[in-house]
Amino acid sequence: MLKRTKNCGELRKSDVGSDVVVAGWVNSYRDHGSLVFIDLRDRYGLVQLVFDPEMHPEAHEAARKLRSEWVIATAGTVRPRSEGMGNPKMVTGEIEIAVAELEILNVSKTPPFEVDNADKVNEELRLSHRYIDMRRPEVLKMIETRHKVAKLVRDYLDENGFFEIETPMLGKSTPEGARDFLVPSRLYHGAFYALPQSPQLFKQILMVGGVDKYFQIVRCFRDEDPRADRQAEFTQIDIEMSFVDSDDVMSMNEGMIAKVFNEILGVEVALPIKRMTYKDAVDNYGIDRPDLRFDMKLKEISDIAKDTDFKVFSGTVEKGGIVKGLCAPGGAKYSRRDIEKTLTDFVADFEAKGLAWLKVVKPEDGGEITLASSIAKFFSDDQKKQIIERFDAKEGDLILLIADKEKIANKALAPLRVKLGADLDLYEKDALEFVWVVDFPMLEWNEDNQRYDSLHHPFTAPLESEMGKLDTDPGNIISQAYDLVVNGSEVGGGSVRIHDPRVQEKVFDLLNISKEQAKDQFGFFLKALEYGAPPHGGLAFGLDRLVMLLTGTDNIRDVIAFPKTQRGQCLLTDAPSLVDQKQLDELNLRTQKHLNQISEE
RNA sequence: GGGGUCGUAGCUCAAUUGGUUAGAGCAUCGGACUGUCGAUCCGAAGGUUGAGGGUUCGAGUCCCUUCGGCCUCGCCA
Numbered sequence: 135m136l137k138r139t140k141n142c143g144e145l146r147k148s149d150v151g152s153d154v155v156v157a158g159w160v161n162s163y164r165d166h167g168s169l170v171f172i173d174l175r176d177r178y179g180l181v182q183l184v185f186d187p188e189m190h191p192e193a194h195e196a197a198r199k200l201r202s203e204w205v206i207a208t209a210g211t212v213r214p215r216s217e218g219m220g221n222p223k224m225v226t227g228e229i230e231i232a233v234a235e236l237e238i239l240n241v242s243k244t245p246p247f248e249v250d251n252a253d254k255v256n257e258e259l260r261l262s263h264r265y266i267d268m269r270r271p272e273v274l275k276m277i278e279t280r281h282k283v284a285k286l287v288r289d290y291l292d293e294n295g296f297f298e299i300e301t302p303m304l305g306k307s308t309p310e311g312a313r314d315f316l317v318p319s320r321l322y323h324g325a326f327y328a329l330p331q332s333p334q335l336f337k338q339i340l341m342v343g344g345v346d347k348y349f350q351i352v353r354c355f356r357d358e359d360p361r362a363d364r365q366a367e368f369t370q371i372d373i374e375m376s377f378v379d380s381d382d383v384m385s386m387n388e389g390m391i392a393k394v395f396n397e398i399l400g401v402e403v404a405l406p407i408k409r410m411t412y413k414d415a416v417d418n419y420g421i422d423r424p425d426l427r428f429d430m431k432l433k434e435i436s437d438i439a440k441d442t443d444f445k446v447f448s449g450t451v452e453k454g455g456i457v458k459g460l461c462a463p464g465g466a467k468y469s470r471r472d473i474e475k476t477l478t479d480f481v482a483d484f485e486a487k488g489l490a491w492l493k494v495v496k497p498e499d500g501g502e503i504t505l506a507s508s509i510a511k512f513f514s515d516d517q518k519k520q521i522i523e524r525f526d527a528k529e530g531d532l533i534l535l536i537a538d539k540e541k542i543a544n545k546a547l548a549p550l551r552v553k554l555g556a557d558l559d560l561y562e563k564d565a566l567e568f569v570w571v572v573d574f575p576m577l578e579w580n581e582d583n584q585r586y587d588s589l590h591h592p593f594t595a596p597l598e599s600e601m602g603k604l605d606t607d608p609g610n611i612i613s614q615a616y617d618l619v620v621n622g623s624e625v626g627g628g629s630v631r632i633h634d635p636r637v638q639e640k641v642f643d644l645l646n647i648s649k650e651q652a653k654d655q656f657g658f659f660l661k662a663l664e665y666g667a668p669p670h671g672g673l674a675f676g677l678d679r680l681v682m683l684l685t686g687t688d689n690i691r692d693v694i695a696f697p698k699t700q701r702g703q704c705l706l707t708d709a710p711s712l713v714d715q716k717q718l719d720e721l722n723l724r725t726q727k728h729l730n731q732i733s734e735e
Numbered sequence: 736g737g738g739g740u741c742g743u744a745g746c747u748c749a750a751u752u753g754g755u756u757a758g759a760g761c762a763u764c765g766g767a768c769u770g771u772c773g774a775u776c777c778g779a780a781g782g783u784u785g786a787g788g789g790u791u792c793g794a795g796u797c798c799c800u801u802c803g804g805c806c807u808c809g810c811c812a
Contacts, residue, residue, distance in 0.1 A: 165774090166769060169770060173772070215770090219771085224772080245746095247745075252746095254747060256746090256805095258804050259746080313810085313811085331812085358810050362805085483738075589812085592812070699805090705804095
């Protein structure tokens with residue numbers, strides 16, 4: 135076999151005259167009957183090969199048979215292309231290789247799609263032939279970026295004294311949180327392991343064990359329906375530190391994030407990253423992960439709305455709801471149909487029952503700006519003026535309002551704001567806005583189950599100053615949790631943990647987890663806390679989302695070498711699949727027919 | 736579990752209001768060609784219109800069911 139001496143994509147004018155062996159895949163061929171040109175591709179790029187029948191008839195004859203994606207190695211001489219023959223579109227376009235010897239390393243069936251046009255090909259086909267899709271420079275670039283991020287993270291944390299430690303993948307199922315993936319145990323019939331949703335308890339136990347600083351780039355599993363930016367199997371950069379407060383954790387980690395963005399994108403992240411309280415985020419942006427690339431803050435106008443003749447507004451406020459909205463700069467250009475159909479349908483997905491709109495216009499008589507709308511007649515001139523002032527609205531703007539329960543108004547307005555920000559071009563394409571969201575409530579009242587849920591997770595510590603509220607006012611406890619948000623995407627989050635077993639028991643109690651349940655599910659952990667647990671805290675970054683931001687994609691499958699579909703299938707391997715009866719027998723498992731199937735029989 | 740959207744040749748797409756034998760570009764196969772680089776030129780082959788059922792004289796097109804991709808609500812401590 136010809137042994138490779140150079141990579142295709144790295145050859146330059148300076149290599150002219152040297153004899154090289156290159157190997158790769160046939161990207162394209164141009165057969166002139168006499169001269170044959172091949173663009174050869176490897177991970178590093180393309181290079182043009184020339185086969186000349188007068189110089190090397192054997193190689194030329196063989197070259198005429200080459201087809202797309204055949205794997206070849208060639209020996210030849212790098213030579214310059216003469217004046218006007220260069221290809222400025224290729225980085226190797228100033229040279230070519232005059233091939234003396236061709237070795238066909240492997241043939242290929244005609245590929246189901248062309249590598250050059252794969253970005254236009256439907257994703258299903260690309261995923262089932264991921265090894266072909268992967269030959270695209272864009273995909274290899276993602277794989278490279280992901281590798282670089284992992285390396286930067288390892289180097290940074292190593293330099294700062296962290297140990298990389300693996301934790302078990304076969305663990306104990308706990309009913310809290312997301313649905314577990316279960317793995318049946320062969321040795322204990324009827325018992326199951328669960329794949330980790332995160333190594334949360336193990337990393338805390340590592341702190342109890344005196345490890346002091348831990349990290350792991352680790353796969354996590356949550357059996358919930360996927361979205362564009364999440365799938366059931368994902369990777370976290372998991373970090374934990376002892377004897378720290380939340381400021382220590384945030385400053386250590388923003389240093390790491392700044393380094394990653396600097397090395398990969400050349401961006402200087404201004405440190406320290408700014409902070410915003412949970413309350414400010416929800417009040418001004420309707421959500422705990424605000425997109426700060428543009429302003430357009432939400433404003434509440436319940437005080438004005440309650441006195442208007444518009445029953446939808448006044449009635450909602452009377453019933454304890456709010457009227458809240460935003461002012462879209464230049465949004466008056468939307469047609470009434472755009473607003474009443476497209477935008478109203480959009481917010482309806484988030485349970486908003488309606489969307490009121492007011493266009494900011496200048497009257498024909500040239501007076502002061504006012505509001506025009508089918509509902510404008512319900513507002514007095516003074517009320518219109520107050521609304522305009524509240525939003526600091528300008529002529530040509532569009533004010534959109536939702537009257538509903540506060541939770542629903544925020545839930546609908548937050549995505550509406552993001553949509554309008556994009557539609558109205560309110561930010562630069564490559565803008566990056568980082569923010570730590572802090573001061574989260576520790577608990578959240580769950581209406582359906584009539585109990586508290588953890589907003590973060592049950593191991594999150596309250597602010598020390600809030601400890602007194604554990605007995606008196608648990609719903610208003612502020613916790614020591616923090617999320618790092620970039621461009622409206624939560625890329626990481628964590629907290630200072632509870633290290634006092636008495637506090638931990640108290641929190642379980644508030645979460646309506648009985649002593650027996652707590653002992654059964656978390657007994658091992660509570661026990662560990664009793665043997666000298668140091669104060670500790672940490673966080674976890676979503677590696678997939680970080681790489682998405684760094685590569686500018688909004689599809690998580692783009693940043694995973696072997697991703698799964700929306701129904702959790704791997705189209706390459708066809709997992710999940712049925713298994714042999716023998717395997718089931720060994721596990722003492724029997725599959726159950728669906729009720730519908732039974733009734734059909 | 737719900738909503739939306741898409742599915743036509745290997746790929747990307749077209750096909751008027753339900754109307755003749757479902758077309759085009761690329762890819763494939765055969766031929767021509769000494770400097771191309773998305774090579775060009777000539778020719779050929781390629782279809783259960785995702786699947787099943789229905790309405791109709793007639794269905795890619797309308798209706799029902801179903802499968803799959805994507806987006807999304809719920810869910811995701």
